[in-house]
Amino acid sequence: MTRPAFGGNTIATIACPDFRPQMATVRPGVMQKRERKVGVKANVEEFNPGFTPDNKYVEILDVVKAVANTVDIMDAKILVSGGRGMGSPENFKMLEDLAEVLGGQVSCSRAVVDAGWKPKDLQVGQTGKTVRPNVYFAIGISGAIQHLAGMEESDIIIAINKDESAPIFDVADYGVVGDLNKIVPALTEKLRAELAKSN
Ligand SMILES: Cc1cc2nc3c(=O)[nH]c(=O)nc-3n(C[C@H](O)[C@H](O)[C@H](O)COP(=O)(O)OP(=O)(O)OC[C@H]3O[C@@H](n4cnc5c(N)ncnc54)[C@H](O)[C@@H]3O)c2cc1C
Incomplete structure (x- = not known):
């Protein structure tokens, strides 16, 4: 198995040569879902590693569900993500x-969550959510490796940054170099006008 280590700065290869079965987990969104094949049968093998019915390793005392009033960013087809460069x-x-x-x-980088500007639910990246929208x-x-880990599989990436050497431009399909305070409102107005024309 391979997995990121040291904050995503290196990739560790984990070998388990001696023991079977092996188990690994992947985070939601990391892999493409296969098309469902109707009528396929799987062999389900009952396996008891030695648990007995009275052997309680975990006792559930209460279930408290978090009530989120935001839509899950992992379901969004278009994500408009902001970073520290938003300024406030x-x-x-x-x-x-x-x-x-x-x-x-709307989603965001971890810097935004750390600053308390947006809730953790909206964070994209290694310690946030892995997203694959049609447009990101x-x-x-800036495009730190930990941020890229959560969004680089997006179909189309559009980056707006005033620093032309920002690493986000290495993964972007379209890049705009300039001040977001001017570009974003202008883009929104242009799109609004175009959509009004086509309706
Ligand atoms: C273990 C670990 C896990 C992490 N997990 C995550 C994670 O899940 N998600 C995540 O995002 N980060 C994560 N990080 C943090 C990551 O390393 C970066 O610090 C973070 O992504 C930086 O956020 P940012 O790009 O918003 O801010 P910055 O790196 O500060 O970038 C701000 C950018 O805004 C641009 N800018 C500023 N003003 C303007 C303007 N007026 N117009 C246009 N552009 C402008 C700047 O040029 C700059 O490129 C993690 C770090 C570690 C160590």
Whole structure:
């Protein structure tokens, strides 16, 4: 198995030569879902590693479900993601406007969550969520390896950043170099006008 180590700065190869069976887990969204094959039968083998009915290793005392009032970013087809470059939580209004015009959702980098601007639910990346939308806007996001780990499989990546050497441009399909404070409102207006024309 291979997995990221040291904050994603290196890839570790894990070998388990001696013991079987082996088990590994993958995070949701990391792999493409296969098409469901109707009528396929799997062999289910009952296996008891020695547990007895009275042997309780875990006791569930209570189940408390988190009530999220945001839509899961992993289901979004279009994500408008903002980073520290947004400058302030108020500036995210710009991204909400763009997302509304496109019928998308707002997400963010960890720097934004750490600053307390957005909830952890919206964080994309190694310690956030892995997303694969049709379109991913990375706005004011530098493109740290831990962020890329959560979004680089997106179909189309559009980056807006004032630093032309930002690593996000290495994975972007379309890149705009400039001040997001000018580009994002202009883009939203243009899209709004185009959509109004076509309706
Ligand atoms: C173990 C570990 C796990 C991590 N997990 C995650 C994770 O899950 N997700 C994640 O995102 N990060 C994660 N990180 C953090 C990651 O390393 C980066 O620190 C983080 O992604 C940086 O966020 P950012 O791109 O928003 O901010 P920055 O790196 O500060 O980038 C801000 C960008 O905004 C641009 N900018 C600034 N002003 C403007 C403007 N006016 N117009 C246009 N562009 C502008 C700048 O040029 C810059 O490129 C993790 C780190 C570690 C060590």
